[in-house]
Amino acid sequence: MDFLDTYSLKARLFPAVLAVAPAVVLCLLCASWVDPGLPEAVATVAVMVLFFAAANLARRFGRAKEEVIFADTGGKPRNRELTHADRTLPASQKERYRSYLAVQLGLKPPTAEDEKNHPDEAQxxxxxxxxxLRENTRDTQAFRLLFTENIAYGYYRNLLGLKSVGITLNFLSLAAAAAIVYWQAEFAALSEGKLVLLGILSLLHLLYFIFGVRRKAMLDASHIYARQLVLSLETLMRRA
Incomplete structure (x- = not known):
């Protein structure tokens, strides 16, 4: 049942559905739903298998793409929202957060001079x-907004990982549909009108994956999540 949890549905299944959408539409258009039979049953099973397989691949492909992007940008980004040099949050707010975290960790918080003179120790x-922070904000109900931002990051990362899969399936599905219509295959109820419809949907799908699925969306989601993680300290401090 892990496949049905909120994170898996929104961060893995939804990108998978978008990636395999052309193949799914082709399966549905090829079937005759007026008088369903064996081909329609096969099409239904094929759609379910496509969803399940793509959802399983989404996380794997997303992680692989994440590693490539981090390698291209100098390694996995370090969280800097709490440092003295960062300007994401006001200095007084960061001071409160550092003091609270220092008590929880039993450590002395670094000063601005420590960050300059002893960067490794400060880091x-x-x-x-x-x-x-990550270990103490796992309650998805108490930290609902943080959980939502984590889902958003996972969605953009996994969709980016499936970008090449989505574009490839787009062309393969359109080519398969054209071949079915040209040779008038008896196993599929695919007309020229349905081919035109598939072509329009494929074009929209292709444009979205080319121009809408980009690494910037993933990196922006990462920054938003990191900021919200720090702001979750407000909730933790009220509970203390």
Whole structure:
């Protein structure tokens, strides 16, 4: 039943549905739903298998794409929202957060001079602070907004990982449909009108994957999640 949890549905299944949409539409158009029989049963099973397989691949492909992007941008980004040099949050707000985290970790928070003169030691504090934050914000009900931003990041990452799959299936589905119509295959109820409809949907799908599925969306979602993770300290501090 893990396949049906909220994160899996929105961050893995939804990108998978978008990626395999051309193949799904082709399966549905090839079937005759007025008088369903064996071909329609096969089409239904094929659609379910496509969804399940693509959802399983979404996370794997997303992780692989994430590693490539991080390698291209100098490695996995370090969280800097709590540092003195970062301007994402006001200085007084960051000071409150650092003091609270220092108590939880039993460590001394780094000063601005520490960050300049001892960057490795300062970074070690922040790494532990963010690790503690992630471990203490796993309650998806209490930290609903953070969970939503995590889903958004997973969605954009996995969709980007499936970009090449989506574009490839787009061309293959359109080519298969054209071949079915040209040779008038008896196993499929596919007309020229349905081929035109598939062509229009394929064009829209292709344009979305080319211009809408980009690494910037994934990186922007990553920054928004990181900021919300820090802001979750407000909830943690009220509970203390």
């Amino acid at each position: 070690a504090f922040y790494d532990q602070a963010y690790g503690w």
